Amino acid sequence: MATTLHIVEACRKTTPRRRDEPLEQYLARLTHLNLSQRHLSAVGDIAHCHRLMVLYLYQNNLSQLRGLRSCAHLTQLYLQDNALERLDGLSTLTHLTKLYIGGNRLVVLEGLHNLHKLRELHAERQELPPGEELILDPRSLRTAQRQLEVLNLEHNGLTSLHSLHGFQKLRTLRLGGNHLAHLHVRLTRA
Template structure:
């Protein structure tokens, strides 16, 4: 079994060869970035000596759980996509984490993020779910005050009403799910500027494009296509004229 530990870092890290004046212990205490992607790693051992670690790359490995990272209170970026992780856990000490990549794992419930008050980006695309299963969200783990970017594409999701609390959301990637309707939640994301819903049934609704642009007033890109200011203004005027017409018909 390959384990990420001090010995593995010492054997694998090329920087050590050019640091003859610095001991291994000194180096590990100062290192800020570690890249151990695609190394067949199955477990994380004791690397607590790396107390200044800020960026850790562990994608494309064989990890089944998140463990032994309690020491990493300076960690801001964690890349753990394409492993075999089943649960989001043991994150309470990573309170400076700003970007978390967990796509391509076996996660079925989004939980355990309550303490990550500085998290800006959360990537959960393409979980390997069981047939008929969909990605679920624990309300207590939805970071309403911090999250700006959320990627939940390819997760068999059929409704996103629980995500309405994400008031600061700027980018939503939810392609290739099972969303059927344009929910009221879109109107509550006042800062949303980029959204991808391609591959969902909702995209085939009449006037889908027009409706989304009208509701999401700051949207600059939808399903990979730029929204021109001319299109936005045209739809705004069209909606205003329809409202005037409706009021006139009521009076008559």
């Protein structure tokens, strides 16, 4: 229940609780929730917040993504600067259009294959082992190639753009701070 208390505290100013409003009803009407910079190590139970569309969880201590299953209506998820090593737990977020996962510990960018509405993916500055580069999972990339408009992979030790061919709607591709010898990538337009 600690997360519920964090939710109430976080929303007190932006979405005040009505007088005599039951807690469950208050949580059910929240559409935006800012739980950033709260030293959270887990998301906890936010099942009552089933109308959430935007969730800010950046700058916490999250190492796993649990508790998001009930957030089926999320369109934006901000997870920057946590300790995530895997993206397990995103498969039910099928309405997600923007995902911010920069500054985590991802070695493989995977788990995005069910995110068919994703338009922006920000996965910059992963904390990789020395000499390693971010691995881009082909299954996740196949889904992303059809709809991604913005892709940020800056500072991830990338040495090749081979896996980035075939994007149909990409408008912005950010690759600064990588180790690329050639900048040739074939993008396609729909």
